[in-house]
Every structure is written in structure tokens, then in C-alpha cells.
Amino acid sequence: MTAWNGKRVVVAGGAGFIGRHLTRALLVAGARVVVVDNLSTGRDTGLAPLHQADIAVLDRLPIPAEVVFNLACPASPRAYQADPVQTWKTSVLGTLRLADLALAAGARIVQTSTSEVYGDPLVHPQAEDYPGNVALTGPRACYDEGKRAAEVLLYDMARIRGLDIRVARVFNTYxxxxxxxxxxxxxxxxxxxxxxxxxxxxxxxxxxxxFCHVADMVRGLMALALSGAARGIPVNLGNPxxxxxxxxxxxxxxxxxxxxxxxxxxxxxxxxxxxCPDITRAQTLLGWEPxxxxxxxxxxxxxxxxxxxxxxxxxxxxxxxx
Ligand SMILES: NC(=O)c1ccc[n+]([C@@H]2O[C@H](COP(=O)([O-])OP(=O)(O)OC[C@H]3O[C@@H](n4cnc5c(N)ncnc54)[C@H](O)[C@@H]3O)[C@@H](O)[C@H]2O)c1
The missing domain is CATH 3.90.25.10 (UDP-galactose 4-epimerase, domain 1)
Incomplete structure (x- = not known):
């Protein structure tokens, strides 16, 4: 019996690299999982039911979820630069759509943001209060700025509308x-x-x-999702x-x-x-480290x-x- 037993969970991007590992771990922990994915960079493994859709135009959550993980976004530079407008739509409009649906369902949303929000950092290692050294005009901006905008949106929706959010700043995972x-x-x-x-x-x-091993990352994401202390603030997850x-x-x-x-x-x-992540916050609030x-x-x-x-x-x- 785990805290996930019987929980209704939607994993957006659950057909991707981290999403497949997360879906498997949630199922093992007893959760009821449905994946939402457009299969643009992912593949259906049949692990959990798949609702094939683009999160930016998702009409409904496929189940009345208690937790919505948002991992839907191409993560490799080759994939996210192939169609930067689609990347931006996925990050920003997709997160807005999931946040609206989560709010309506009374669900918690767990966002996978990224270390890319720190850009080419001038402080080292990077803690969550570092605002970043970012470039707006380059080929990576669709991803970096899309993820930054998605974070802003979630903090505002938490503050103004009471949306229940968790934000992971995911560092390189393999x-x-x-x-x-x-x-x-x-x-x-x-x-x-x-x-x-x-x-x-x-x-x-x-x-x-x-580089953080995916088993550690999945453990961190699941701990973050259940943490009360980490509500509403970004938490670095990565291996220092x-x-x-x-x-x-x-x-x-x-x-x-x-x-x-x-x-x-x-x-x-x-x-x-x-x-390189400073993981003091994850260690302190989640008791997590790789x-x-x-x-x-x-x-x-x-x-x-x-x-x-x-x-x-x-x-x-x-x-x-x-
Ligand atoms: N892997 C890493 O090192 C890393 C580092 C930092 C952040 N992240 C974040 O973690 C998440 C997962 O990364 P990953 O490595 O598994 O990437 P991935 O590309 O393997 O998986 C992304 C999944 O999202 C799906 N997807 C993309 N756009 C979509 C859309 N509009 N609607 C529905 N589904 C869509 C893809 O089909 C794929 O299954 C991403 O949000 C990424 O930004 C990953």
C-alpha cells in the first residue's frame, strides 16, 4: 500500500522517455494512470491507456484526475528546434490548457520545467532563486522561454486562482x-x-x-507531487x-x-x-537526492x-x- 494507491493520475507526455518510466513507477505504486500524448516524439508502449491528443487543444481530461503530470514537450534540441512554433504552443498554450482543466477538476498539476530556464548561468551551481542568463533570440529560445512562460503562468494561476501546483526544474536526465x-x-x-x-x-x-539517472528523477517527481512543503515553488531535480x-x-x-x-x-x-544543480531545496523539502x-x-x-x-x-x- 503506497500513497499512490488508487490515485487517478494523468501523465501528459507519458509516451516520452521520462514519461514512460514515470508511468511504470506510478502503476507499480498502485495509481490508476491514463497517458495523454500526441506521439510526436514518444511511442505508445501499452503500459497504460493512451488518450492521443495535443495538450494545447485538449478538450477534457480523460479521467477525473487528482494529479496531472505535465511532461508533454519535446526535450531534445533537435526535436524542439524542428518546429519552434509548435514547441512554444506546447509549452505555453499546452500548459495553460492543462492548468485550466486541472483547476476545473480540482486536481494538482506537476509541471516539468527545466534547467534551461537558467540559460548560460553566471552563478554556479544554480539554485532556484537564480533568475538566469537567458537569450531571447536564439534557436533555443522557443524551449527555454516557453518553459519560463509556463512557470510564470502556473505561479500566477496558483496565486490568483488557487491552482494547486508543483514545479520541477529538471536537469539533464538519462x-x-x-x-x-x-x-x-x-x-x-x-x-x-x-x-x-x-x-x-x-x-x-x-x-x-x-546527468541524473531516470530512476532517481522519477522518484523525485513522485516525491515532489506528494509534498505539501513544495507547493507553489520551483524545485531543482538533478544530480550535482x-x-x-x-x-x-x-x-x-x-x-x-x-x-x-x-x-x-x-x-x-x-x-x-x-x-549543475543546487539540490538543497529538494534535499530539505522532499528528503530526496539522487x-x-x-x-x-x-x-x-x-x-x-x-x-x-x-x-x-x-x-x-x-x-x-x-
Ligand atoms: N530529459 C531531460 O533531460 C529533460 C531535462 C529537462 C526537462 N525535461 C522535461 O521533461 C519532460 C519530458 O522530457 P523527455 O526527455 O521525456 O522528452 P520526450 O521528448 O522523450 O517526451 C516528451 C513527450 O511529450 C509528447 N508531446 C510533445 N508535444 C506534445 C503535445 N503538444 N501534446 C501532447 N504530447 C506532446 C511527445 O510525444 C513525448 O511523448 C519535458 O517537458 C522536458 O521539457 C527533460
Missing amino acids: GPGMAADDGRALPAFVAAALAGRPLRLEGGGQQTRS DERTIRDVAELILRLTGSRSPVVEVAPAVNDPRRR VVGLEEGLRSMIAAGHPADRDAAPAGTASVSS
């Missing part, structure tokens, strides 16, 4: 089930290493990231183990026993140089295998941000 061809660095590196192809480091790979991208590429080569070369390619536009180390997590990803032949990323397109 693990089994990421599509090798979605353009994110870790699955691209693993697939390339397994196939004996070059690992391409944008801008030389000296930029840092902190900061590494350069080059170090991660070399670790993957070692773990796979691959002899793939590492090559340097042009840096991505507006790619943040450093990224427990899966990078080496152990990468082993789980490598063991799960990757459709390496699908990873045909051209030079410079594998990105280190989400």
Missing part, C-alpha cells in the same frame, strides 16, 4: 529507453561507441553537465555530479570497450558552458542496448542539453 537518434549527447555517444563510429564533441567538450562532456565520452568508451575516435565539431548556438552514480547508470543504459543503426546524427547535431 537512462534506458532514450532513442539513440533523438540528438541528445548520452544516447548518441553510447550508440556511436557500440557501433564503432566517432563520438562528436560540440565545441571541444569542455562544457559541463550533471558535474562532469565535462569530454570526460563522459571517455567514460562511455571505457565502459563499452569501444575504440571509436573522439572528434571535435562546431559548438551549438547558445550552448550553456556550465550546468543515488545512482554515473558509471552505474551508464552501465544500465549500455546493457539495455541501443538501436545503433538508427543513430545517424550528422556532425555537430548531438547536443548536450535537454
